[in-house]
Amino acid sequence: MSLDELYRQVILDHYRNPRRSGRLESPTAHADGTNPLCGDEISLDLVIAEGKVAEAAVTGRGCSISQASASMMADRIVGKTLAEVDELIHRVKRLLDIEEGDPGLDPERPGAALGDLESLAGVRRFPVRVKCADLPWATLQQALADGTA
Numbered sequence: 001m002s003l004d005e006l007y008r009q010v011i012l013d014h015y016r017n018p019r020r021s022g023r024l025e026s027p028t029a030h031a032d033g034t035n036p037l038c039g040d041e042i043s044l045d046l047v048i049a050e051g052k053v054a055e056a057a058v059t060g061r062g063c064s065i066s067q068a069s070a071s072m073m074a075d076r077i078v079g080k081t082l083a084e085v086d087e088l089i090h091r092v093k094r095l096l097d098i099e100e101g102d103p104g105l106d107p108e109r110p111g112a113a114l115g116d117l118e119s120l121a122g123v124r125r126f127p128v129r130v131k132c133a134d135l136p137w138a139t140l141q142q143a144l145a146d147g148t149a
């Protein structure tokens, strides 16, 4: 199986079986994001407690890239400190080439692996799809700004 094919399967798996799908009863932070270029929508609920993301739930509709990226994000951020989440956001943006720099994929570095998120690297070749992959992360940044306000 080629790497491209493997990545496609990871994305399709998240798209078909989205993790942490739904709404939270008492979110402490919330944001909605849209990507008009593609028609993608993301609605994100968070519970932030003691400097950590205690819970996350996401609903949305749109293309497989945007929804898979949202699923990976929600799955990944729960249990992380806000500093770790911030670092993850920037690593994903570097992976997507939105920000300059090394996403830190060096397997020799402990904790370097982005896991499923690496499957999003393939969209770098398609600028329009980068917006799809970034939408959940931009929405997350909005929610975090909302939650600490």
Ligand code: ZN
Binding pocket: 035, 038, 039, 040, 062, 063, 064, 065, 066, 132
């Ligand atoms: Zn899209």
